[in-house]
Amino acid sequence: MDAELFPRTRTRIAPGAVHVPDWLDAGAQRGLLGACREWARPPAGLRTVRTPGGGTMTARQVCLGWHWYPYGYARTVVDGDGAPVKPFPAWLGELGRRAVADALGEREAASAAYDIALINFYDAEARMGMHRDSDERSDAPVVSLSLGDTCVFRFGNTENRGRPWTDVELRSGDLFVFGGPARLAHHGVPRVHAGTAPPELGLTGRLNVTLRVGGR
Numbered sequence: 464m465d466a467e468l469f470p471r472t473r474t475r476i477a478p479g480a481v482h483v484p485d486w487l488d489a490g491a492q493r494g495l496l497g498a499c500r501e502w503a504r505p506p507a508g509l510r511t512v513r514t515p516g517g518g519t520m521t522a523r524q525v526c527l528g529w530h531w532y533p534y535g536y537a538r539t540v541v542d543g544d545g546a547p548v549k550p551f552p553a554w555l556g557e558l559g560r561r562a563v564a565d566a567l568g569e570r571e572a573a574s575a576a577y578d579i580a581l582i583n584f585y586d587a588e589a590r591m592g593m594h595r596d597s598d599e600r601s602d603a604p605v606v607s608l609s610l611g612d613t614c615v616f617r618f619g620n621t622e623n624r625g626r627p628w629t630d631v632e633l634r635s636g637d638l639f640v641f642g643g644p645a646r647l648a649h650h651g652v653p654r655v656h657a658g659t660a661p662p663e664l665g666l667t668g669r670l671n672v673t674l675r676v677g678g679r
């Protein structure tokens with residue numbers, strides 16, 4: 464068992480943005496990973512996302528509830544196999560509501576009727592550039608859950624992709640929530656530390672589950 468020199472504590476990264484280390488215990492991480500493996504299967508499974516400029520995102524993705532594509536939402540995988548998007552399960556919505564209640568408080572959780580999940584899979588080389596989650600029609604907080612390898616999560620400002628930003632290390636089981644004045648902050652993943660996943664989880668790479676309210 465690792466003994467941390469400085470134990471990781473819950474940290475407010477910006478007004479409305481909170482990092483809660485170790486929010487999911489080992490059993491909950493295994494359960495979420497098992498669900499991700501099912502969701503990743505075709506049809507409407509894990510896919511490579513192509514951007515309008517002709518590039519591809521290095522993190523592969525699967526969606527639940529509504530299908531995100533650059534830059535909108537649909538009920539079918541319009542940029543993939545065309546299949547209907549997989550349903551968003553009620554238990555995942557309840558997990559999201561609890562996450563917001565823990566991170567930001569019960570009042571913020573009241574508006575958090577989650578109906579969209581984006582699940583991103585990162586291998587050792589995958590990254591995600593700085594962007595805002597701005598295709599939703601709701602200002603409900605975004606919930607982010609991490610599984611597997613540790614990453615550097617860069618949390619920036621609402622104005623542009625540049626500084627100021629804060630780099631946060633997200634490990635397996637960590638929760639990050641951003642809402643209120645931080646809801647439209649730029650963020651990204653500049654680095655994944657390959658081989659750092661807890662061995663007992665049985666995942667090579669990193670998975671991130673983000674929950675959003677579509678407002679559609």
Ligand SMILES: O=C(O)CCC(=O)C(=O)O
Nearest residue numbers: 581583616650652671673
């Ligand atoms: O992988 C992460 O931690 C961030 C994912 C993300 O920014 C997104 O899905 O919009």
